[in-house]
Amino acid sequence: MMGASALRALLTPMLGEPGAGLAFALVLLVAVVVSRTEPGNRRPAALIVGAAVGATLLLPGLWLHWAGLPPRAWYIPAPALAGYSAALLLIVPAEELFLRGALQPEIRRALGPGAAIGLTALLFAAIHVMAYGVVAIPLDFGVGLLLGWLRERTGSTAACIVAHLLADLGSWWLP
């Protein structure tokens, strides 16, 4: 994971954000295939719980918007949004399949569910420091805990993908 993250940092100046993000996602997906990911719960109810968690993650941003802060998308060139949405559709599932789908069950088997949630959350925060800086660590760690809990509670990696995608895409239109 950290190798993929480092590769992404190296490729960003050459390929741009979406291109390097896609390379990062492809490396993770290869790792997921190689590591024989545990099949998760695919029931629709799990996806609904995932959507609810994703919507909950948007609430603080909604609060900030009501308090008067402008949405991020106001300052993003419109053509860029389509390209970035496409990149997101690959990067988010790759991150979730690797972290919550492959790694979390492995750590759970070795150290138990609490450590599995905590360690994957730590890793989730660590891989985003390169893009967002240390200020993002508490937020990303909290979101990682939430997604890890979601994986343990529902047994579904797809639920985590739904929550992650919704939180990401929704936050473009929030401060």
Next chain:
Amino acid sequence: MKRDLAWLGAALAIVAVSRLLIPGAPALYEGIQLPTEPFHYCNPPANLATSNKQPGSGAGELPLSSGLSQLGSINTSDNQLLTFFPKGALQADGAAKYKLTLKPECQPPAPPAGNKVVGDAYNIDILGEPGDTPVRFLQPAQVLMRTPPVAYTSVQLYYDAGWHGTQWGQQQDIANITINHVGVVALLDDGRKNPAGKPPGQQATGIVTIVEVILVSAALGIVVAAIIVQKRRGREAGKTRRA
């Protein structure tokens, strides 16, 4: 169930607190940094002269109801300046409504000695209609002003032939300013408080790198340790079964 609620509560508390109290943390979780529309300069730096777009203006009206100006928000066409007026913020004798205009002031009044204007200054003008009567602020209004990636040390408002300090805060690339008068609002840099001359938010790059390395190493070490522990347990279990 109790354990579930504890996990959920702790995670949500961390998310809410860090989201609301750390404004520099983007609420994005996939490692992408979204491109932002370049800052629109009135007077662009030489290297941006060809690509620069001029900042936009804005205009609007605040209606009056029961003698009070109504809650309203006016912004410039490129959203570089947003203004928010609470209910009852303005008063003008005989006014039936208020006319607001926001214009980039490309040649602002000379800043106080030792200061320079950073980014764009904007003229915020409000008149009571009919008759273009001057207004008084009964309550302060909020102004959100997009800032360029250049350091500034104060935000001031020019009126009555002088610059006046304002209450302001910084959130990412936005200055959040409280005003209680019409006038020209501008970001100023006195060149002293921020001697490094770096834009706010880019001063911790060295610390960021060190923390990155520590975090990445710690995370990697923990994962490797977990895998080793798991393998040892497996081996010990195998030995016990054989014995």
